[in-house]
Each structure stands twice: as structure tokens, then as C-alpha cells.
Amino acid sequence: GAVVSQHPSRVICKSGTSVKIECRSLDFQATTMFWYRQFPKQSLMLMATSNEGSKATYEQGVEKDKFLINHASLTLSTLTVTSAHPEDSSFYICSARTSGGGTGELFFGEGSRLTVL
Amino acid sequence: DAKTTQPPSMDCAEGRAANLPCNHSTISGNEYVYWYRQIHSQGPQYIIHGLKNNETNEMASLIITEDRKSSTLILPHATLRDTAVYYCIVRTNTGNQFYFGTGTSLTVIP
Numbered sequence: 739g740a741v742v743s744q745h746p747s748r749v750i751c752k753s754g755t756s757v758k759i760e761c762r763s764l765d766f767q768a769t770t771m772f773w774y775r776q777f778p779k780q781s782l783m784l785m786a787t788s789n790e791g792s793k794a795t796y797e798q799g800v801e802k803d804k805f806l807i808n809h810a811s812l813t814l815s816t817l818t819v820t821s822a823h824p825e826d827s828s829f830y831i832c833s834a835r836t837s838g839g840g841t842g843e844l845f846f847g848e849g850s851r852l853t854v855l
Numbered sequence: 856d857a858k859t860t861q862p863p864s865m866d867c868a869e870g871r872a873a874n875l876p877c878n879h880s881t882i883s884g885n886e887y888v889y890w891y892r893q894i895h896s897q898g899p900q901y902i903i904h905g906l907k908n909n910e911t912n913e914m915a916s917l918i919i920t921e922d923r924k925s926s927t928l929i930l931p932h933a934t935l936r937d938t939a940v941y942y943c944i945v946r947t948n949t950g951n952q953f954y955f956g957t958g959t960s961l962t963v964i965p
Contacts, residue, residue, distance in 0.1 A: 742898075770951060781942070782899070782955040831898050833953070843889060844953050846898035 740766045742834050744847035751822055752855055758818045759850045761832030767812035768834035772844065773805070776829040788815045822854045859943045864960045867937075873930040875959050877943030880924040885947050888919060890928045892939040893958075899942065902928065933963045 741764040751757050761771055769790050774782040786796045786807050794807035804826075806818040815834075819826055829851050833844040860878040867873040879888065889904040903910055903917045905926075910917040916929040930937055942958040 744898075772952065774955075781957050782893075784952055784954060787951060829896070833898075835951075843901045843904060845901065846891075849896065849898045851896070 740764075740834075740836060740845040742768075742832065742845045742847040744830075744832055744850050746850060747848060748851045748853075750853045750855065753823050754821055756818055756820045757822055757852060758816055759830055759832075759852075761815045761817070761834070761847055763813045763834045763845075766834075766836045768815075768836065769812060771809060771815040771832055771834045773807060773815075773817050774831040774833065776831060776849075782831060785817075819852065822852070824854045827852055827854045859945060859956050861941075861943055861956060861959045863957065864962070866962050866964055867930075867933045869935060869963050869965050870932055873933040873937065873961060873963070875928040875930075875941050875943075875961065876925065877928070878925045879943070879945045882923050882945050886945045887947065888917065888923075888926050889944045889946065889953070890915070890917065891942045891944065891955075892937075893942070894936075894939045899955075902941075933961075935963050935965065937961065938963045 743762045745760045771788045773785045775785050776782045784797050785800045786794045788794045788807045788809040790809045790812050796802045809815040829849050831849045833846040835844050887904050887906050890902040891899040893899045903915050905917045919926045940958040940960050942955050
């Protein structure tokens, strides 16, 4: 299957700082990427849908000014957690689908674990 | 997209078949059934999907009832590495978002 890579896999930061997480589709062009957040022992929660060259669409309850998403190319989307606080500590996962429809499945990155001290 | 209902947890003996059920009674005609699994602290992994016919690949088989209101994912010979949370999702194949439910935590026992 297609490969989606995230970086960094783990990041620890101080409260009040901003953290950027990258999501790359390595062997396909992704017109749409998705960002999820997962707290311990919980399911994945969709945060936003990122379309190349346009503004991201955020799910209800997700602060767009806190979670900045940029999808500047067909292979790269970034999530920036601004002014991070301990409650933002979570596992962030991106996914992408291939352009042109195909069989419709999403391919997921390995996830990025953020710890805010 | 239709909602799904799965049992929260299941156990399976190593080497036996694991049968994971999913109810999706409000599924519409153009919605597919997708199965993903998530091993601890990793991103979800695609397993299989289908519309109305049963499907099989190298990982699993998917059995969809004739009325499409439920399905079963079958891992024919479960191994310890199959211990994971399994998610059943229904959506159109041209639809955008995947919304995850609570899934089934499968534990394969030696």
C-alpha cells in the first residue's frame, strides 16, 4: 500500500511553545490529508481535513487558531500546535488518500506523540 | 456516514480463527464497509473493505450479510501479532472523512 510518513515520531516541549508535525505521502500525491488526535485508551478523533492549496476544514470543537494546518504541496501537510499546554499532550496521526478516487482507503502515518511539560 | 457498533473486547486463542462482528444497520446502498486495525502506539493499518460481496485478501476475509446491516471480519489463524484494536467504518468510496468508532480490542492468547 501507499506510504505516509510523519515526523517527528516523538516530541517533548515546554508549555507555551509551538510544535510542528509534518506528514508526507512518500509514493503518491495526496490531494486530501486528514489529521487525527488520540488520547490514551480512546479512539481516533478527526480534527481537520486538509486540502492542497486551500484552507483546512476543522471539525466542530477544534480550534483552528490553535491547530494550524498547512497543505502547501501534494505530498506535504503540516500541523502546528501553537502555544501548547499539557492538555494538548496526545498522539497525533495524519492520513492521506490518493487522488482520483481509487478504492477509497486512507493510508495512515505512524503517528507523533506530543508531550507538553 | 452510517454509524457502527462493535463489541468493546474479544479474546481469541492463538492459531484459531478470530471473528470480529460489526453492526451497521443504517448503512446506505453506496456505503462500503472498511476495516482497519491499530496496534498499540502505531497508526491504523488498512485490512480490507467491501460493498456487498464477501471479500478475501492475504490478511483477512470480510463477510457481509445479504441485507448489509452487519459484517464479520475473519482472521483465519490468529497470531499474537494480531493483538490490536479493530475498527469497522462505513463510508462511500468517494467520501472524504473516516470517522472512527470505539472499535474492538482483540487479544490473542498463547
